[in-house]
Amino acid sequence: MDGNDSVDQKQSTADMTVFVQNLLQQMQSRKENVLRVGESSSLAVVSQLPPKANRIDELEQSINDLRAEMGADNSPSPSVPPAPKDDSKSPNES
Numbered sequence: 001m002d003g004n005d006s007v008d009q010k011q012s013t014a015d016m017t018v019f020v021q022n023l024l025q026q027m028q029s030r031k032e033n034v035l036r037v038g039e040s041s042s043l044a045v046v047s048q049l050p051p052k053a054n055r056i057d058e059l060e061q062s063i064n065d066l067r068a069e070m071g072a073d074n075s076p077s078p079s080v081p082p083a084p085k086d087d088s089k090s091p092n093e094s
Helices: 003-069
Strands: none
Touching: none
């Protein structure tokens, strides 16, 4: 092995080290960008929750008002499904 091979190997190792460091920096930068975008998107979604919740409440009230007008105000709300009746006995109840 001559001196050139050793120098080439050291240069190759140095080049690879620089490449990996740059790659890691790029990945960190992209990760930070994704987190920033994710945070702003989350904030946008969360800011929309109260108005949407109010609209749902208004819709439920409108449905209940319509049902009352139709004389069906004793039936359960459409948002609450009726509990299923289970007349079968479990194996322990023999």
